[in-house]
Amino acid sequence: MLAKGTSRRIRFMTTMIFCRFILKDDDPLALFLDMHSSPKSKRQYPSRLQVFFNFLGLEGDIENQAEVFVTRFKKDNEDDRFLQRKPLSFSRGQKIRVENKEISPSTVPNYFKAPQAFI
Secondary structure (H helix, E strand, O other): OOOOOHHHHHHHHHHHHHHHHHHOOOOHHHHHHHOOOOHHHHHHHHHHHHHHHHHHOOOOOHHHHHHHHHHHHHHHOOOOOHHHHHHHHHHHHHHHHHHOOOOOHHHHHHHHHHHHHHO
């Protein structure tokens, strides 16, 4: 008998392996979206992820931004840790948006869920 939650983890890992085999890591955004089963997450995460990508100064559509981000992140792990410092700056930017009443304080954590899940 498997431990509680084991079958869910096995299904998840099987799905991830299958996705990586089919996509061969060529489309990081598709892999990211396939990880989420909730239609609400699939609808909201790309736009929130794009807010973060735009903050980083990545150009193009969301698919291009995702590819550039992955390339930069792989390179960054060997270089200057640029992307590791950016979430703090992003946080400050969201705080300013709250102060300007552009977004609700309770919305701020949602803007971090997408980038965190993508990474």
